[in-house]
Amino acid sequence: MMMDWDTSLFRAIHVGMKSPAMDNIIRVVADTGLGQVQAAALLWAWMRPWLLKRGQAWFWGGGVVLLGLAQIDGYGWATLIAAVLMMGMISQWPSSVARVALISAIIAGIIRLGVVKIFNRPRPSNLGFGTPLEPLYGPTSFPSGHATTTAAIATIAIWAMIRGERNLCADIALLWMLLVGFARVYSGVHYPTDAMAGWCLGAMVGTVVWLWLGPTTRLDDQDSASTAATADSA
Secondary structure, three states: OHHHHHHHHHHHHHOOOOOHHHHHHHHHHHHOOOHHHHHHHHHHHHHHHHHHHOOHHHHHHHHHHHHHHHOOOOOOHHHHHHHHHHHHHOOOOOHHHHHHHHHHHHHHHHHHHHHHHHHOOEOHHHHOOOOOOOOOOOOEOOOOHHHHHHHHHHHHHHHHHHHOOOOOOHHHHHHHHHHHHHHHHHOOOOOHHHHHHHHHHHHHHHHHHHHHHHHHOOOOOOHHHHHHHHHHHO
């Protein structure tokens, strides 16, 4: 019964909502869930105070280098736009929160690799249920890796906001998490339950990581002070 519901919803999204314009939007949204895009953006946010202390050239140069790294194994223009959007979303995050989010995403991704081998669920396209919008990352689909790491990052933002950090745009991070999961279903590479399982796994890992590192994580990295000092010395 559950599988019938899951497959029906998959077809409604993947086939029923299909359009060329939607395809392009989905490519960008889905690429924000790529591991290298998330790692590059979070690493940039984490390194921001260090880069700013060395001047604006280091700051922007570091961003350009990491944007280039985000292109590895990506899909050209869509991946580049995704990386820029990801950096924009977390540009105001304290570097310490970005560090915890990066750790959360890495741990969630590693755990997901083990879980996907246990369930060994074939992708919808492998069973003839759809035509994937992009090349496949392996033959198995449960849970979605994009949804898992995105949820792990969004969960850190939500916990930090609860603790008092107001510049995290946690509501945007939550919406982003939901959109990435939807994009994976629309792309034809995951069932809805793959995305839901990824959200749950990522949220659990993010919560555990926050309970582990959150109490000692500063929410005031004095980035604004560093920026001001750099501007004054320029």
